Amino acid sequence: MQNRTADGIAWMTASPDAWAGDSFFKAHNCWHRALYxxxxxxxxxxxxxxxxxxxxxxxxxxxxxIDTSALLWRLHLRGIDMGDRYAVAENWSPIATPVNDAFDDAHAVTAFVGAGRRDAAASAIAAQRDAMARQDDNAMFMRDAGHQVCRAILAFGDGDYAATVRLLRPIRAIAARFGGSHAERDVLDLTLIETALRSGNAALAAALAAERPDSRHGSRLAQLLARRAQTMPLAA
Incomplete structure (x- = not known):
C-alpha cells in the first residue's frame, strides 16, 4: 500500500525461503508479489x-x-486476454452457495463474469438473498456491502456501467465490513475507476484517479489511470 514495489520484489526474490516453502500462505504472498x-x-x-x-x-x-480470481480480475480490468486461465471458475461452481461469506462470493462472481458464465454469477447473487435473511454476521456483511459488490461486478460484465457506479460508490467508505485487507479491497476502487473511464464519465474518472498518486507515489498504474482520465473528452 506504500507502493514500494522495487523493495517488495527485491525482498521476495531474495528471501523466498522466508515466505514460501511449506506454507499455506505461499500463494497469497506470491499474489502480493504479482501486484508489485x-x-x-x-x-x-x-x-x-x-x-x-x-x-x-x-x-x-x-x-x-480468492487470490487467483482477484489477480485475474485486475488483469481483466486492464483488458488483457486471459485465455483459458479463467478455468478457476470451475472450482467455484460447487461452492458458490448461501453458506459462503460475502468476501468469498465477490471473488466467485468475478471468476464467473470473467469466464463469461453470467448464469453462474447470477445464481450466486440470487443465493445471497437467502443468506441475507439470516441473523448472523455474514448476513450483515452481505447487506452492508457484499451483495452490492457482487451486483456491481455482474453489471460491469454486462456493460451496465451506470449500475456499476451506482452500486460501488456508496460502499467505498464501508467496504471493510465485508472483509479483506486494504490491498485486497483496492480492487473495488480499480473497478470503479475503470467503469468511469469506459462509461465516459470524465469528472468521476479524474476525481478517482487523482486520489491514487497521493497515496502511491511513483505508481505507474496510478499514473496510467490519471493519464487516461486526463485525455477523456469532457461532456458537452
Whole structure:
C-alpha cells in the first residue's frame, strides 16, 4: 500500500525461503508479489507468476481461489486476454452457495463474469438473498456491502456501467465490513475507476484517479489511470 514495489520484489526474490516453502500462505504472498509487478506494468511477470505459483497447482483451497480470481480480475480490468486461465471458475461452481461469506462470493462472481458464465454469477447473487435473511454476521456483511459488490461486478460484465457506479460508490467508505485487507479491497476502487473511464464519465474518472498518486507515489498504474482520465473528452 506504500507502493514500494522495487523493495517488495527485491525482498521476495531474495528471501523466498522466508515466505514460501511449506506454507499455506505461499500463494497469497506470491499474489502480493504479482501486484508489485502489475503496478509496474510488467504483465509478462504477472502471468508467469500466475501460471507457475498462483494457479499452477489448480488449487481448490478457497484462499488460493480468492487470490487467483482477484489477480485475474485486475488483469481483466486492464483488458488483457486471459485465455483459458479463467478455468478457476470451475472450482467455484460447487461452492458458490448461501453458506459462503460475502468476501468469498465477490471473488466467485468475478471468476464467473470473467469466464463469461453470467448464469453462474447470477445464481450466486440470487443465493445471497437467502443468506441475507439470516441473523448472523455474514448476513450483515452481505447487506452492508457484499451483495452490492457482487451486483456491481455482474453489471460491469454486462456493460451496465451506470449500475456499476451506482452500486460501488456508496460502499467505498464501508467496504471493510465485508472483509479483506486494504490491498485486497483496492480492487473495488480499480473497478470503479475503470467503469468511469469506459462509461465516459470524465469528472468521476479524474476525481478517482487523482486520489491514487497521493497515496502511491511513483505508481505507474496510478499514473496510467490519471493519464487516461486526463485525455477523456469532457461532456458537452
Amino acid at each position: 509487478h502489475l503496478d509496474r506494468g510488467d504483465i509478462d511477470a504477472v502471468l508467469g507468476l500466475f501460471d507457475t505459483e498462483s494457479y499452477g497447482t489448480k488449487s481448490g483451497a478457497v484462499l488460493d481461489m
